[in-house]
Amino acid sequence: MNKLYTALIIDDEAPAREGLQNLLKEFSDAIQILGTAKNGIEAQEKIINLQPDIIFLDIEMPGCTGFELLAKLKVIPIVVFCTAYDEYALEAFETNSIDYLVKPIRLERIEKTxxxxxxFENNNYSDEILKVLKKIASKKEAPKMTSITVKKDSKLFFIKLDDVTFFESDSNYVRINSNLESYLSDETISNLTEKxxxxxxRIHRGIIINKNYVNDIQKYFNSRFIITLNDKMKTNLTSGRSYNDVIKNWIS
Incomplete structure (x- = not known):
C-alpha cells in the first residue's frame, strides 16, 4: 500500500494556491491536503502545528521568502518548490530529496513529483536541503519572475510578463494590462514593485510600466512626465512628482 502524504500549500497568490489544490485533488490517493498558507509567518505556525509530510512552497513571497522560512524551521518537511522564476540552479534540485515546479504547473508535471x-527516502533530509539552499544562495544571478497568476470567473490564467504593458491600481485590486486583454489581480503595487x-x-504610486513598451516620454508640468506606450491603445500615462528622479535616472 502506498503511503499517504500530508501536505501544506504555501503561496502568497490566492489563485496559485487554489489552482495547485485543484491539481493535487487528482492524486488524493497519495496526497492529503491539510491546508494552505499565504505567507511565511502563517506557514511557520501551520508547519509546527500540523506537521505536514510535504510543503509545496513558493520561493518569492513578500516579507519572508521560501528560503528564509526554511531557515527558521527546526525540522524541514519534504519540500516541493513552486515558483514563477525559472533561473535558479535547477540542477541543484535533481535529486530524490526535493522537486521544483515552474509555474504554470501542469497536471502531468505533478504526476512526476x-x-x-x-x-523518496527521508534520510538526513534537513541536512541535504540546507546544503541545497546554501548552493542557491551562493549564486550571483538574481531570479527573474516570468509570469503572474490571475483568476477570472472560475478559470486561472498565467500571464507572461513579456505581454504586460503596465500595471495600474484599481480600487482594492491591480489591473494587469496587455495588448490582448486586461485582468484584475489581488496583488498590490508595492508587492509587485519588489518582485x-x-x-x-514604477512611475506613480499606482502605476508600474513595462519599459519595453515605452514609445516616447515628454516633460509635463510640476516635475512630471507623460509616457506614451507602444500598445494598441497608444496609452498615455502621467508620472507622479515623487518619481521624477527615478524616471530621470532611467532615461539618462
Whole structure:
C-alpha cells in the first residue's frame, strides 16, 4: 500500500494556491491536503502545528521568502518548490530529496513529483536541503519572475510578463494590462514593485510600466512626465512628482 502524504500549500497568490489544490485533488490517493498558507509567518505556525509530510512552497513571497522560512524551521518537511522564476540552479534540485515546479504547473508535471515521492527516502533530509539552499544562495544571478497568476470567473490564467504593458491600481485590486486583454489581480503595487524584473518601472504610486513598451516620454508640468506606450491603445500615462528622479535616472 502506498503511503499517504500530508501536505501544506504555501503561496502568497490566492489563485496559485487554489489552482495547485485543484491539481493535487487528482492524486488524493497519495496526497492529503491539510491546508494552505499565504505567507511565511502563517506557514511557520501551520508547519509546527500540523506537521505536514510535504510543503509545496513558493520561493518569492513578500516579507519572508521560501528560503528564509526554511531557515527558521527546526525540522524541514519534504519540500516541493513552486515558483514563477525559472533561473535558479535547477540542477541543484535533481535529486530524490526535493522537486521544483515552474509555474504554470501542469497536471502531468505533478504526476512526476508523485512518482518521485514513492521512491523518496527521508534520510538526513534537513541536512541535504540546507546544503541545497546554501548552493542557491551562493549564486550571483538574481531570479527573474516570468509570469503572474490571475483568476477570472472560475478559470486561472498565467500571464507572461513579456505581454504586460503596465500595471495600474484599481480600487482594492491591480489591473494587469496587455495588448490582448486586461485582468484584475489581488496583488498590490508595492508587492509587485519588489518582485518584478528590471524592465518594469514604477512611475506613480499606482502605476508600474513595462519599459519595453515605452514609445516616447515628454516633460509635463510640476516635475512630471507623460509616457506614451507602444500598445494598441497608444496609452498615455502621467508620472507622479515623487518619481521624477527615478524616471530621470532611467532615461539618462
Amino acid at each position: 508523485i512518482q518521485k515521492l514513492k521512491s 518584478l524584473p528590471d524592465n518594469f518601472l
